[in-house]
Amino acid sequence: MFRTPLSLRGLSLIACSVLASLALSSAHAELTIEITGAGANRIPVAIADFGGDLGSARAITTVVRSDLERSGLFQLIDPAGAALTENTAPAFADWKNRGADALAAGSVSPVNGRQEARVRLYDINRQTSLGGAAFTTSTAMLRAAGHRIADFIYEKLTGESGVFATRIAYVVKNGPARYELHIADADGQNAQAALISREPIISASWSPDGSRLAYVSFENKKPVIYVHSLASGKRTVIANFKGSNSAPAWSPDGQKLAVTLSKDGGSQIFTINADGSGVQRLTTNSGINTEPFFAPDGQSLYFTSDRGGSPQIYRTGVNGGDVQRVTFEGSYNVSPRISPDGKTMAFISRRDGGFRLAVMDLASRQVQVLTDSHKDESPSFAPNGRMILIATELGGRGVLSAVSVDGRIKQRLSIPAGDVREPAWGPYLR
Amino acid sequence: MKRLAIPALLALLIVGCSSTPDADQAAAPVDSRGNDGKVATVTAGNMDSRKLPPELTDPKNILSKRSIYFDYDKFDIKPEYRDLVAAHAKFLTGHRQFKMLIQGNTDERGSREYNLALGQKRADAIKKQLVLLGAREDQVESVSLGEEKPKNPGQNDAAWAENRRGDMLYSGEF
Numbered sequence: 001m002f003r004t005p006l007s008l009r010g011l012s013l014i015a016c017s018v019l020a021s022l023a024l025s026s027a028h029a030e031l032t033i034e035i036t037g038a039g040a041n042r043i044p045v046a047i048a049d050f051g052g053d054l055g056s057a058r059a060i061t062t063v064v065r066s067d068l069e070r071s072g073l074f075q076l077i078d079p080a081g082a083a084l085t086e087n088t089a090p091a092f093a094d095w096k097n098r099g100a101d102a103l104a105a106g107s108v109s110p111v112n113g114r115q116e117a118r119v120r121l122y123d124i125n126r127q128t129s130l131g132g133a134a135f136t137t138s139t140a141m142l143r144a145a146g147h148r149i150a151d152f153i154y155e156k157l158t159g160e161s162g163v164f165a166t167r168i169a170y171v172v173k174n175g176p177a178r179y180e181l182h183i184a185d186a187d188g189q190n191a192q193a194a195l196i197s198r199e200p201i202i203s204a205s206w207s208p209d210g211s212r213l214a215y216v217s218f219e220n221k222k223p224v225i226y227v228h229s230l231a232s233g234k235r236t237v238i239a240n241f242k243g244s245n246s247a248p249a250w251s252p253d254g255q256k257l258a259v260t261l262s263k264d265g266g267s268q269i270f271t272i273n274a275d276g277s278g279v280q281r282l283t284t285n286s287g288i289n290t291e292p293f294f295a296p297d298g299q300s301l302y303f304t305s306d307r308g309g310s311p312q313i314y315r316t317g318v319n320g321g322d323v324q325r326v327t328f329e330g331s332y333n334v335s336p337r338i339s340p341d342g343k344t345m346a347f348i349s350r351r352d353g354g355f356r357l358a359v360m361d362l363a364s365r366q367v368q369v370l371t372d373s374h375k376d377e378s379p380s381f382a383p384n385g386r387m388i389l390i391a392t393e394l395g396g397r398g399v400l401s402a403v404s405v406d407g408r409i410k411q412r413l414s415i416p417a418g419d420v421r422e423p424a425w426g427p428y429l430r
Numbered sequence: 431m432k433r434l435a436i437p438a439l440l441a442l443l444i445v446g447c448s449s450t451p452d453a454d455q456a457a458a459p460v461d462s463r464g465n466d467g468k469v470a471t472v473t474a475g476n477m478d479s480r481k482l483p484p485e486l487t488d489p490k491n492i493l494s495k496r497s498i499y500f501d502y503d504k505f506d507i508k509p510e511y512r513d514l515v516a517a518h519a520k521f522l523t524g525h526r527q528f529k530m531l532i533q534g535n536t537d538e539r540g541s542r543e544y545n546l547a548l549g550q551k552r553a554d555a556i557k558k559q560l561v562l563l564g565a566r567e568d569q570v571e572s573v574s575l576g577e578e579k580p581k582n583p584g585q586n587d588a589a590w591a592e593n594r595r596g597d598m599l600y601s602g603e604f
Contacts, residue, residue: 200578202542216546221604222533222573223546244550244574247543260547262574265554267547288547304544311544334541348541355540377541396585422542 031188031400031413031420043157046077046100050117051085051107056142060108060117063146067164067187068153072409086120092127100124104153108145114138117145121156130156143190163382167426168389169194169204169213170400173419181215183230186382186425188413194230203378204424205248205257207274213424214238214248214257225259227274238276249293250274251318258282258292258301269303271318282320294318295338302326302336302345313347327360329367335378338362339385344405346379346388357390359405370407380425387411391421482600485521492517498556500594502537505551507559515556518598519563526566531604532556533597534574535581537590542576549574552596 047065050057068074077100084090085107095103106119120132133152135145144165151162163186172180177198184191195201199218206213211230216223223246225239239245243262250257256273269283269292282301283289288311291304295315302315313327313336327333332350339346342362349358349367354374360367375393382389387402387409398421399414414420485491498511507515522528534553536545553572560570582589 200575202546202576202578218575218578221531223576242571244546246546260543262547262550262554262572267550288544288551290547291541291543304541311540332540334544350540375539 031184031191031415034412034414042073042075043101044075044077044099045102045104045153045157046079046095046098047153048079048082048084048103048105050105050119051083052109056108056115056139059142060106060146060149063143063187064104064119064150064153067147067150067162070187070411071154071162071164072404072411073154073158086118086132090122090124092122092124095122095124102130102153102157104149106149108142111136115142115145117142117149119149119152121153143185147185147187160386161384161428163384163387163425163428165429166383167210167429168400168423169206169426170391170423171201171204171421172415173398173421181213181228183213183426194228194233195235202422203247204422205250206424206426207250208252208254208427210427210429212274214250216246216248225257227257236276238274239272239279247290247292249291251294252296252298258294258303260290260292269301282316282318283323284320285323291335293336293338296340296342302338304334304336313345326362326365327367333358337379337381337388339381339405340383341385344385346381346405348376348379357388357403359388368407370403370405371401371410373401376401378422378424380423382425383428387425389423389425391423482602483525486600493521496598498552498596498598499591500552500596502590502594503548505548505555507555515559516563519560519565522560522565522569523563526569528569529601530560530565530570531599532570532572533579533599533604534572534576535579535593535595535597536577537593538577538580538585539590540577542578546574546576546578549576549596552594556596556598 050061065076069076077098084105086105088105090103101124103122103124104119106117108115108117114136116134116136118134121130123130135148137145147165150164154162166186167183168186169183172182179197179201180193181195181201182191183194197217197219202216204213204215213228215226217226223244224237225245225248226235227238228235239259239261241261241263245261247260248257256271258269258271260267261270266286267288267290268281269289270279270281272279285305285307288306289303293302300315300317302313304311305314310331311334312325313333314323315326316323330349330351333347335348337346345360345362347358348355349369351369355376356369356373357371357376357379358367358369373392377391379388379390387404389400389402391398392401398419399412400420400423402411486493488494492514495514498507522530532553534549536549553574557570557572561567580593582592
C-alpha cells in the first residue's frame with residue numbers, strides 16, 4: 001500500500017491501530033501549551049504545506065509544525081505558500097535564501113478507507129534527501145500520523161528519538177469531589193478520561209509497554225494501589241493491605257512494581273508482582289521509606305527516606321541490602337526519577353522555602369536547580385530523556401510544566417479553570 | 431469530618447449484629463444454601479448497638495473530640511492531647527467490639543507521597559499510644575490521607591495547622 005520506498009513503514013500500523021482501539025471516554029477540557037523558553041541554537045526548518053485533501057493536509061501540517069516549534073529546538077521558516085510534496089524536487093537555492101537548513105514536504109491521501117501520510121526530508125545545504133516516511137491512520141487519528149512525522153523529522157535532524165507521538169497521564173481536579181485521570185497526547189490534545197472518581201487519585205505510573213497505569217486511589221477511604229489496563233478499562237487491586245498502600249513504580253521489564261506499604265509498621269518499600277502476588281520487603285528502617293523508582297537497568301532502586309533526620313534520597317539494590325545516601329545539599333530532597341539513560345536524576349529540592357525541580361548528574365553528583373517555583377511536584381522524564389514533566393502551581397491553580405534537562409526550554413500546560421496535577425510521561429509507543 | 435456532627439446519620443449507617451462481638455474480623459460469610467434461600471446479613475466492623483453510644487457524640491464528653499493536631503513535619507503527640515488519647519484508649523479497652531480507623535493528614539507543602547508517609551507516621555503514633563494504653567492491636571487501623579483531603583483548603587499557616595491532623599473514627603464513621 002506504500003507507493004514510494006520509505007524507511008519507517010514498519011512503525012505505523014501497529015501503533016496506530018492500538019491508538020484507534022482505545023476504549024476511553026472522551027474528556028472535553030484540553031490542555032493548552034504555552035512556551036516560555038527556547039533552545040539557544042535552533043535549527044531553521046521549513047515545513048511545506050502538505051498536499052492532498054485540504055482539511056486532512058492542513059490538520060497534518062499544523063500538528064507537525066506545532067510539535068517542532070513547541071520542542072524549542074527548531075526555528076520554523078515560513079514556506080510562503082510553496083506548493084510541493086514528497087515527490088517534488090525542491091528548489092534548494094530558494095530554500096537556502098529563505099534561511100532553511102532543512103525542508104520537509106509531504107502529502108496525505110485516502111487508501112482503502114484510511115489516510116496515508118507521506119513525507120520527505122531534505123538537507124538544503126547539501127542538497128540531498130535525508131529520507132522519507134509514511135504512516136497510515138484512520139481519519140479520526142490523523143493527528144497521530146502528524147506526531148509520527150514530527151518524530152521522524154526530529155530524529156533525522158537532532159540524532160535522538162522524538163517524543164511527539166507519546167502520551168501523558170495526569171489528574172484533573174474539578175471541584176471538591178471530582179477527580180479525573182486523563183490520558184492525552186504529549187501536546188495535551190486528544191485527552192480522554194481513564195478514571196473518574198469522587199476521591200483523590202495520585203501517583204500514576206506507566207507500565208513500560210504503555211498499556212497499563214498503576215496508581216493510588218482513595219475511593220475506599222484509604223490509599224489502595226490499582227493497575228488499570230487503558231484499552232479495556234479493566235482494573236486490578238494489587239495492594240490493599242492493612243494501613244496505607246502507595247507510590248507504585250514499574251520495574252523496567254514490566255513484571256513487578258515497587259510500592260510503599262505500611263502493613264508492617266512505618267512506611268516500607270516492597271516489590272510486588274503486577275498481579276498482586278509475591279510481596280517482598282526491601283527496606284527495614286523503621287522511619288519513612290517511600291517514592292521508590294527503578295534505575296533503568298533494573299538492578300537498583302532510588303527512594304526517599306527520613307532515616308537521616310530529614311527527607312533525603314537513597315539508593316539500594318533491588319534485593320535490598322546496602323543503602324547509600326544520594327542527596328546531601330539542603331534539608332528536603334524527595335521524588336527521585338532516573339533518566340532513561342541512567343545518568344541523570346530528577347528530584348524535588350526545597351530551596352529558599354520553595355519546592356523546585358532539580359537534576360543531579362549521577363556520576364559527578366553535581367546538582368542543578370532548574371526552576372524558581374514554589375510548588376514543583378511529581379517529575380517524570382520524557383522517554384528520550386530531554387524534557388522533564390512536573391506539576392507546579394500558577395496563580396493558585398495546578399498546571400503542568402515541561403522543562404528541558406538544561407533548564408533552557410520551558411512549556412506550560414494548563415486547562416482553563418481546571419486544577420491539573422500528578423503528571424506522568426508515558427513510554428514510546430511500540 | 432462533617433459526619434461527626436450528625437449522630438442521626440451515623441445511626442442509619444450502623445446495623446446491629448449480636449453474634450460475634452469478639453471475633454477478630456467481621457464474621458465469616460455463612461453458607462446460606464438449604465436455608466430457604468435466606469441470606470445471612472454480615473456486618474463489617476462488629477457493631478453491637480444500633481448507634482454509637484452517646485458518650486462518643488455528646489459534645490460535653492471528651493470522647494466526642496476526635497482530632498489530634500501536629501507541628502510541621504512532626505509526628506509526636508503533644509502533651510495537651512494525652513488525656514484525649516487516654517480517654518479513647520479506655521473506651522476501646524472497655525468496648526472490645528468497637529474498631530477504630532485513624533486517618534493521618536498533612537498540610538499541602540512538599541511531595542504528595544512523602545506527605546502520605548508522614549500522615550501514616552502521625553496515624554501510627556496515635557495508634558501506638560492507644561495500644562500502649564490498653565486498646566487491642568486489631569481494634570485499630572492506622573491509614574494516611576496525606577495532603578489529599580485538607581479540612582481547610584486555604585494556603586496559610588492557620589489552614590495548614592488545621593490540616594496537620596490525625597482523626598479517630600469509630601466503626602460506622604468511615
